[in-house]
Amino acid sequence: AEIANRYDVVCVESLDMKSMANRGFGNGKATLDNGYGMFLSMLEYKLSDRNKYLVKVDKWYPSSQICHCCGALHPEMKDLSIRKMTCDCGLTIGRDQNAAINILNEGLRLLAGAA
Numbered sequence: 001a002e003i004a005n006r007y008d009v010v011c012v013e014s015l016d017m018k019s020m021a022n023r024g025f026g027n028g029k030a031t032l033d034n035g036y037g038m039f040l041s042m043l044e045y046k047l048s049d050r051n052k053y054l055v056k057v058d059k060w061y062p063s064s065q066i067c068h069c070c071g072a073l074h075p076e077m078k079d080l081s082i083r084k085m086t087c088d089c090g091l092t093i094g095r096d097q098n099a100a101i102n103i104l105n106e107g108l109r110l111l112a113g114a115a
């Protein structure tokens, strides 16, 4: 409810649950993904109730590999153990924070295209 009230648009990274299952993750992972899917459905319902939007950004969008500041691609960020992105443009930012900003920007771009 907190998320639904504070923002007009919520952007999330969509997960392809089928391909994840095919990759044979253990039970713990499968439960986590089901929970996330349920969370998204509930959030979408709450938002649509308030004339707000839930935008799902394709999971293949390389949100953690693009510098949100200058747009440079950082293929080295495919390595999940790298927690910070350092870019030639001078930006140093946490991996998840940069990805979140990119998902938001991409979500807003998709929304603008759909409207």
Ligand SMILES: [Zn+2]
Binding pocket: 067, 068, 069, 070, 071, 072, 087, 088, 089, 090, 091
């Ligand atoms: Zn940059």
